[in-house]
Amino acid sequence: MNIESVHTVGVIGGGVMGSGISQVIVTAGYRVICCDLTDEILVKTRSAIVDGRYGLKTGVERGKITAEQMENALANLVLSTRLEDLKDCEIIIESIGGGTVEVLEDRDAKLKLFTMLDSIVKENSIFTSNTSFLTITSLAEAVKRKSCFLGMHWFRPPVVLPVIELAYTPDTSEDTLQLMEAFCKSIGKEGVRVKDVPGDPGFIGNRLYRVAATEARKMVQEGIAQPEDIDKVMELGYGWKMGIFGMGAAFSSTRQEFQEKK
Ligand SMILES: NC(=O)c1ccc[n+]([C@@H]2O[C@H](COP(=O)([O-])OP(=O)(O)OC[C@H]3O[C@@H](n4cnc5c(N)ncnc54)[C@H](O)[C@@H]3O)[C@@H](O)[C@H]2O)c1
Numbered sequence: 001m002n003i004e005s006v007h008t009v010g011v012i013g014g015g016v017m018g019s020g021i022s023q024v025i026v027t028a029g030y031r032v033i034c035c036d037l038t039d040e041i042l043v044k045t046r047s048a049i050v051d052g053r054y055g056l057k058t059g060v061e062r063g064k065i066t067a068e069q070m071e072n073a074l075a076n077l078v079l080s081t082r083l084e085d086l087k088d089c090e091i092i093i094e095s096i097g098g099g100t101v102e103v104l105e106d107r108d109a110k111l112k113l114f115t116m117l118d119s120i121v122k123e124n125s126i127f128t129s130n131t132s133f134l135t136i137t138s139l140a141e142a143v144k145r146k147s148c149f150l151g152m153h154w155f156r157p158p159v160v161l162p163v164i165e166l167a168y169t170p171d172t173s174e175d176t177l178q179l180m181e182a183f184c185k186s187i188g189k190e191g192v193r194v195k196d197v198p199g200d201p202g203f204i205g206n207r208l209y210r211v212a213a214t215e216a217r218k219m220v221q222e223g224i225a226q227p228e229d230i231d232k233v234m235e236l237g238y239g240w241k242m243g244i245f246g247m248g249a250a251f252s253s254t255r256q257e258f259q260e261k262k
Contacts, residue, residue, distance in 0.1 A: 010086035012092070014036040018036070019045045024188070032076060033085050038081060042079040086117065105131060107134050114142035115142045117143075123145065127149045136149070137198050150177070150180065164184050165204055209244075213244055
């Protein structure tokens with residue numbers, strides 16, 4: 001498959017990440033079928049895409065996109081509760097959560113989903129997972145198409161942040177990686193390759209963030225500095241816009257906000 005053959009992308013999970021991911025891809029001109037469990041959740045998904053903080057309307061107000069681009073993007077968006085609707089997608093992006101604020105990742109749910117998708121979606125389509133902490137090799141166990149399986153780890157908010165980690169397993173083919181790099185470019189993102197390491201999750205960003213956050217908490221416990229001063233140093237000295245504690249707080253509050261709207 002080459003990038004010209006990609007027309008329709010399936011996004012599973014219309015939550016914090018899936019709504020933003022769907023928005024980026026429809027805005028780039030692809031058709032997106034975004035699936036979630038209920039119609040009620042999908043109403044929230046659509047509302048996040050249209051009226052959310054980083055939604056299409058804000059994009060128009062800030063001059064990032066035109067009103068016509070917004071209309072075209074919405075015309076490309078299909079919301080569905082039926083996995084069968086994904087059968088003709090060329091790329092699948094799994095971005096399901098664990099169902100509660102506390103549980104973000106549910107490996108068994110992802111495995112079950114990929115097993116079902118493997119029998120529904122046409123044979124050579126590419127399967128990706130937006131998981132932050134599960135190893136891609138462990139998820140690939142669920143499918144026969146291991147050469148077409150990889151991690152596609154987006155950053156939040158997907159509409160704003162321009163980098164995506166492409167996590168490859170020993171079975172991911174070079175053709176698959178090249179196609180996904182081209183796909184990232186076509187939606188205005190930079191795809192960065194990272195080797196999936198079973199037992200050591202987090203890819204590049206989260207692996208480094210985890211170390212920094214552990215050290216920052218240690219510094220507070222040892223009375224070396226206050227959280228706001230640590231964030232100030234990281235922000236003003238190293239250009240980490242939200243610092244370390246700020247990033248953790250932003251993560252929790254966005255999830256809380258989305259869950260409360262459900
Ligand atoms: N939130 C972040 O900052 C962030 C960043 C990068 C990656 N991720 C990863 O993205 C994934 C989703 O995270 P999120 O923050 O969007 O979670 P979320 O809870 O906001 O959204 C997940 C959505 O998946 C839906 N869902 C659950 N099971 C489903 C199923 N079987 N079929 C269809 N839909 C289903 C839920 O109803 C929910 O709407 C997780 O794997 C997470 O680790 C999150």
